[in-house]
Amino acid sequence: MIKPSSEIWNEISVTNNLQFEFHNLGTRQPIPIIVAKDVFKYPDKVREFLLTFPYWATKDITEKDTTVRPGLTAEIPPLFQTQFYKFLTTPLKKILGVNNIGVRDGYVNLEGGKMTLDRSSCCCCYPHVDNELDDPDYLQMHIAANINLSHSPDPVRTGFWSWMGRNNWMDMNRDEANALNQFYDRHEDAKADSWFQMEDYENFRFEDAVEMQYNDLVMYSTMQFHNPYIQPEWHREYDRMMLTAFFTVCPDALDFPDSDLETVGATWEAFRLNSVFNYHPQYTSVVN
16 A cells, blocks of 8 residues: 555654754845754655655746746645645744744755756746746745755855845835846846856846755745856756745734744844835734
């Protein structure tokens, strides 16, 4: 009899005692991220399990005008995402001070310097945000989370960028946003046969990168300009493997004791939720 995948996942997705660290990257403007080291107790088993999933390449996407990730992707089935990511949403709820977190999307991505691109994935070489700004549903994605499960000896980095001096889309004025849209429009038909790592280009400036060790977690605002920082000679033999999720938060779910006030306020600020909702939990009546 086949053992249910959900049962296997519950057995292997046990985490260590996660300690969330708050960091600011960059030198001109702070780029807040939250890091946790050594996430899974059995990371190799998690990795092996995830590699049994079906992986699809960009060229297999048939929808026109769809921007997709480069490399290979295995989607976490939407019906199971809430249960699948419970290992992370449970501790996240505490530092966010909420009693509920929604999972907006989840997948495993395999990338490397030799991956081929087409029109729909070429734009991913450029810095971007993780929200579809013309789709109200996608604006519900507030937090991006990545866990490094790579066996590659090459550095595993995520690069963070600024556009016209702004490192977060929410800080831009209308003229800056229009200029960004025009940039993407000009490069919509860009063609590249293989991955390239962009350097400073037009109004994009490289600000900093976070380097992840095996089994590390990095989280940041989905409105932060970023891209996978992969030099063409990196990850050619072993893929850069990331377990990724996007979470949504609602201020109506706030529910935390006074003792957690400082952590909750810092977490909301790091994920720019204060700006999203124009709402500050540190000024809210809390539960004793």
